[in-house]
């Protein structure tokens with residue numbers, strides 16, 4: 001694996017590949033686990049060259065304390081990417097990504113950034129767009145790989161690609177889970193043994209929604225799923241069922257619309273998010 005810290009060197013390397021082959025891109029913030037590596041593997045299978053990036057993006061942390069607390073495990077990450085046979089790691093510093101005078105315009109996300117995570121983390125998705133836009137400008141990949149684990153982020157980036165007219169194709173990869181259903185996340189390491197035992201209730205609540213979705217009012221379904229979480233000691237930010245594309249929050253299901261259930265909840269002081277598409 002080749003590590004580039006500078007944009008120019010990375011672009012010089014990628015220029016011939018862009019003409020003769022395809023570039024796949026997996027952006028991350030590090031603290032890598034099997035979920036990230038599954039994106040790298042899918043990317044490897046579909047492209048000539050796989051570029052991954054590690055950049056902890058201050059612009060997407062609505063609480064600066066969270067940015068300072070974000071786990072940095074760069075040596076381990078490099079080993080993991082190497083083991084996953086990633087071709088290139090782009091490891092820029094702040095100056096490289098955000099030089100003075102960089103475009104600070106916000107993106108019209110058609111309210112995608114106002115609901116769910118957007119409501120609880122104001123400014124988060126604008127920050128995500130800022131960094132992804134910048135990384136896409138630098139890497140110019142043919143294909144971009146994101147995890148369904150961050151469902152709303154995927155819809156936001158799909159919208160970003162649409163409105164910026166980029167030709168990059170978005171590939172959304174399935175959430176990688178622990179054997180008991182808990183979605184892999186660097187945050188799982190912060191769970192106490194007792195909270196870790198309770199944490200799969202999020203997955204169980206999502207499965208419950210999937211298995212019990214019926215046409216009509218969604219309120220009973222949501223109430224039962226909420227109860228499953230509160231019984232396990234979760235404090236819930238939201239549990240919603242939404243249109244799978246626009247993320248409009250729904251109170252009724254017409255039996256046809258593609259819908260997704262999304263949850264954000266605290267167990268102890270760890271905030272977990274997860275989602276499941278309910279209608280196939």
Ligand code: AMP
Pocket residue numbers: 027028029030034035036038039145146147148149150173174175176177183184185
């Ligand atoms: P992050 O480093 O948390 O910004 O995540 C980088 C990418 O990995 C994002 O596209 C995430 O959605 C994806 N990702 C994180 N956790 C998982 C998981 N458990 N399964 C699949 N993809 C994931």
